[in-house]
Amino acid sequence: MKHNRIIAVILLIFIGWWAYLTTQLPETTMPGEPGPKFFPAVILGLMAVFSVLLFFTKDKKDTAMVKTDETDDTDDAEDAEKEVEKKEEVFPIFSALKLFAVFFVGIVLVYFLGFNIGMIFGLTVMLWMIGWRLFPRAILFSAAVTLAVYFLFDWLLKIPLPKGSLF
Amino acid sequence: MKMKHFLAVILSALLILVSIVGCKTGGTDQTPKFPTKPIDMTILFGAGGGADVVGRKLADLASKELGQPIVANNRVGGGGSVGYQYVLNNDPDGYNIVWNSTSISVTYHQGNMPANQGYDAFRGVANITQEATSLAVRKDAPWNTIEEFLAHAKANPGQVTVANSGVGSFNQLIAAAIEQAAGVKFKHIPMDAKQSTTSLLGGQVDAIVNMAFDVIQQVQADTMKALVVVAPERLEQLKDVPTMKEKGYDLDLMMYRGIAVHKDTPDDVVKILENAFTKAANDPSFKEFAEQYGAIVDVRGAKEFDALMADNDKKVADIMEKIGIKKQ
Amino acid sequence: MLDLFIEGLSIAFTLENFIFMFFGCVLGIVFAAIPALTFSTALILLIPLTFGLTPIAAISVLLGVFAGGMTGGSISSILLGIPGTPSAAATVIDGYLLAKKGQAGKALGMAIYSSVFGGIFSLLVLILVAPQIAKVAIKFGPVELFALVVFGFSTIISLSETSIVKGILAGLFGLLLCTIGLDPVMGLQRYTFGFANLMTGVGLMPVMIGMFALPEIIDNFLQASKNRHKPPVKQKQQVKANFPSLKEMKEAFILNLQASAIGTFVGAIPGTGGPIACFMALDVAKRKNPKVGTGHIDGVIAPESANNGVTGGALIPLLTLGIPGDSATAIMLGALMIHGLVPGPLLFRDNGALVYAIFISILIINFMVLAIQFIGMKLFVKVLDIPKVNLMSMILVMAVVGSFAINLNYADIVVMFFAGLLGYFMKKFGFPIVPLILGLVLGYSIEDNFRKSLVFSDGSLGIFVTSPVSLVFLILAVLMLLAPTIRSWLNKNKAKKAI
Incomplete structure (x- = not known):
């Protein structure tokens, strides 16, 4: 309400x-x-x-509602009586926003420094934030995914991905 | 598990290495001759249309002359504005070319390009084709000649519906130009390129002005009759249809298509491109191909193309002024 | 006719042709199945390659991509909740809920069966009554199209999950987004703030990718972040390709038929397209079975039949009039013309055998899609075995590439991001996303056709009532929009009487 x-x-x-x-x-x-x-x-x-x-109006069943002050460890508090068996967990919006912000920085970097650097940066930081505390692992995984996609599109399919306006 | 990690490390390291090497080879082109890397050709319309396919064919032939691939990329939107600005925002080194057409003038005068980016923000490499337009009516329509049609329009001002391909389309300009030349008043219905044909066949409008090619198809299928063609000479596929010129009206504006680059591109680069594209366009296989799409191959060099663009721009601006859609 | 048929048969039944069809189907399925890539991208990439092929091989490979793409879109809709193509946006609601209930196999199996049903149904229509349908289709001028599209929009009532008010608001916001860019009639800039990149308008694909994929990715990331101290639980998703049993087929038959017919007819009208057909079909399913929308198989059957019905339907105006019904057929038109074949009435007269070869190829392609999908499904569901974080990271990278690749426009990536952000909030506050997508799909047509109609009538609204087709669709639309109000009013009355 x-x-x-x-x-x-x-x-x-x-x-x-x-x-x-x-x-x-x-x-x-x-x-x-x-x-x-x-x-x-x-x-x-x-x-x-x-x-x-x-x-x-009052929603019939405010199922997916989130209280912003919720902390990490309140598990599936509400919607126990929901008829659909989706026990979607509720996360604080703030931590989601942090991830979105990092992703946005990555996108901006794509514009200036090109697809590879921007995406590797964005993904690495996001992975680190969600608990991949081993930096090499996060970087390597991000790099592998990004470069694989890059080679697939830029080389094989000849779709010119952003090269970065600073270069 | 360790093995897996180790492998992952090696693999990623390799990937990074290759990407760096890849960038190096792409980045350092100190070799003097012009195309040392693929050329990016911007096409302003969606894939699969006639103009797109002809452009791709041309790119294919010209890349054989240049020894470097010419990659056609569709940058659609804003009446061509998005693609034009992409080319202008890149370095004027000849690696970004655009499959230009009369639409540059229309888009500019409509106010959809920044103030200083009219046709003269580009310089011509070569004009390749020209396309005629035609006014057509349904097969069972009571008019058999353009005179009968115009007489009817004169008697019923603002009643005769003529579909075109939308505000700012080349066909709309021609429809308006016919109207002005004949001193009649049509009711213009802005459709799009596809819908205008259906709207005539479906009986929603009395006539259409469309690219000659679309009309030719329907004439051959015996669903429409073409009353007049806007071109300097009669078209081969519509031998019996007179031109506006023959009928005494001063109207023969055709839609040009050609290759253009940023206006600051050096002369020697333009020269190389010009040679390649004129050769490609003069190839008999290209002529045959382009004719299937209703385009008349009309190869002109860089200088003549510049003149053609300037001349058409004036004519387009003039028509747009008169129908009140000219903004700048 | 028979000799043409036999000649067509001999053209279609060549090894070369089979190889190309197979290649096309696989490509279409894969491109559509990967979120953020669509089969339109595949078609564009294929055009230069088709230069060197024989006409029938070129058409085969493109038709394969078209048909494969229409079925493939359901895979990621059902498994990941991220539609692979605009047409699959209608499948996502029930498909994903079914998958969450652990019935992904059933949903996938039914989706594939329904797709092929729709494909073959529309092929039959194409062969038997194409010219007649085309005659009806060209009668749809701006007035009729407007009414049809408004009717399509009224289905948001069925798509609004918890709150109708929120659903309608989302739908209206989708319509509003369509007004960004060049105005459809005058070509004037609206809400572009002078950015050339905004003149293209807000693209459907970037918004769709952002709205469906990003919230899913972020939630999965947060989930992983929360569970990081717990030992990883290996949960193997056991998804088996369940070909629907005969009984299930029988139960679905009527709905399949209705949805396929909707798809075929809507597909045949130039200027409409797959998504509209799918949403209309979903609406029919919903009215037959109120459980649709909460994870019922009918919610998968209807849109999937409809979107493959569109494949045959869209070929009707293409082959009979030379007018493409949507972007995919526009690309095919280009491919046909590369080989000197001009679609239109002449094609049947001059190249009758080839037309039959195309028909036969479509039939083969449909069975090929069926086979490839059932084998491929076992592979596709393996995707769910990839740790969620890794999978979602890949989708994140694909989302960026996918939104960029459509128009090679950087601004589309930014649009995708903000759509994702908005989608996340909408999801959290109970606003359904699908109505917004529907609004975005239809907004341009609604405004475009409305304004064109008024040009015809010199500004008089009477034109929408005097056309019988338009009148019928508009009345239907109003009834649909008012249905919930009427129903609750009736219920109240009943309750009163009971007292």
């Missing part, structure tokens, strides 16, 4: 911003045609309505 309210507010702010962008769009020059603004405007309107609805 609380989460739905927060999300609804975030969505409404987003819709407002997008609506502002929409007003900046040019008008159509074709007779009869509603123009580039029309379709986004309709979607935004509908989204606003449903966001408000979301604000007041």
Whole structure:
């Protein structure tokens, strides 16, 4: 319930911003045609309505909900009564975000230093973070995967993977 | 277990070594002659279309002349803008070429290219083909000549529906140009290249303006009749169809396709490319191949291609101005 | 006709042809099965190679990739929860849940059987009534297409798992993402902030890869991180290729038939494509059996029959009119023309034997896919024996390559990343991902056809009501969208009466 309210507010702010962008769009020059603004405007309107609805709805079964303050060792706390037998464990969003951040750095490095360096870096750090404390092992595994993919695509299939803009 | 680890270490070390060596051989090209590594050819449309296939065939033939592979890569999107900017963002060393067409002018004037990146941000290597357009109606339509059709359009201004391949497509420009030349008013329906044919066959529109090739197929299949062709001369496959010029209208703009590079590419590199591509395009097997796709092979050197691009740009800008879609 | 058939038979039944078909099928299955690669990539890579082949060999290899690709997409959907192709996005819901229940073998077996069923059904339609279907298909102008696509979008109601409001919001957000890039009618930039790379729009594949693969990868990583102090438990997934029993086939028959018909017909209409057909078929299954969506085999049968129904369906406008129904057939059109064969009405007249050879090849290909899949399945499930972290690392690298390789556009990698991030949050807060994908698939067509229709009618909305086809689809769409409200209202009334 609380989460739905927060999300609804975030969505409404987003819709407002997008609506502002929409007003900046040019008008159509074709007779009869509603123009580039029309379709986004309709979607935004509908989204606003449903966001408000979301604000007041309670999910039937909030199965996949996560409480951000949960720590690592609270195992499958809730959704015991779920009818589907997926005992998905719940992880703190913060540690997921850390992994995402590292992956993003890797992607940025792909742009500047090329596919190989970027991916080896990103994957190595991610593996290290999840407990592959042996650096050589993490690096070697990342390198093996990345280079295998590189050879497959760049050499065999002739798909030019990013070489890095700094080179 | 240890053995496994050991093997993994060796293997990965080897992989890294090879990759470093691989980079070295690719990176240090001090040899003076121009292509010492594969050339990247940007194609602005999706794989499998006529223009894509002709471009690939040309690349195949030209790479034999150059002694280095020319790899065709489809960089699609933004009306060609994505591919054009990719080429411009790379070094002007001749290793990035683009399968250029009239679309550079359209995309630029539509405002989808940065301000200083019009047709003249590129320099021509060689013009390869030209493509004509044609106005066609359904087989059972009441009009048999372009005069009858235009007379009908004149009597019913804004009522005759003419499908084209979308706003900013070459066909839309030609449809608008026909309209202006004849002093009539069509109702233009922006379709896409595929849908415009179906919309005519399905009876949703009265006529289409499409690339001559697409029309020829349907004419041969006896589902459409072509009323007029926009080209300097009649087309071989549509011998009985008059051109706009014959009918007294000053309109013979065709869509060019050719190879272009970044405008700062050195002359000697352009020269080498020009030789290779003109030779490839003059190859009889290429001519035969391109004709299947309705393209008229019209090989011109770098200088003439530059002039052609400039000339077409002016004509395109003029039409776009008149129909109100010119932004810059 | 018979002599043409025999001639076609002699063209199709050559060793060379068989080798190429086999090669195509394997390639298609492998490319589609690897998350982040699609068979479209395989088709593009093959084009230059087909220059040197005979026409029938070239077509065989491409058809093999097409048919193999349509079935292969279900493999990673079911085993990993990451659809291999856009068309397999509909299979992922029930397929992955079945796999979690330990019924991956059953799901895979049924998926393959249903695929081949759809393939052969659509082939029969192609052979028997192609010209008639084509005549109906070309009547679908922008007005009818708009209505059809809106109807397709209304299936989000069935796809919304826990909360309809959240499902609809996700679907609408998918539609909104489609508006980034060049406007479909005017070619004007919208929400691009001046970036050329955004002008291409938000691609379906990068978003799909990101939304399905990244959350799965991250969760698995976190799982491994938590379990790192525990001794590794070797859990061998015992997945056997279960060919559905005769009884199961009988039970599935009607649904197979319906889904295949949907796939074939939707595939035959230029401008639609596989994903729409699959979602419509899934919706039919859901309405027949409410358990679909919680891991029921019907949720695998319907989309898989439909997506292979599309293979035959898409060939109808290609062969009869020379108009490709989707991107895969567009590539095939190119390949046919390389060899001087111009699809269209003329093809049947001038190259009748070749057309029959193509038909026969498709039939062979379908059986080949069946055989290869059943043998290959034993290999594919071995993937699950790879330690999860290692497997997910590989998928992570593939996700980057896969999103880049579609348009060779770096921005697609960034799109993939943010889609993944968003997907992670959506998953955590109970927003279903599939409706968003559906919105992304349909958004462009909805807007494009709507605006084109209004150009026809000079801005009058009446055009959607005066076309009977459009009217029917729109009424159906409204009924679907209102169905949950009506149902709950009826239930309330009943409850009141009971008191």
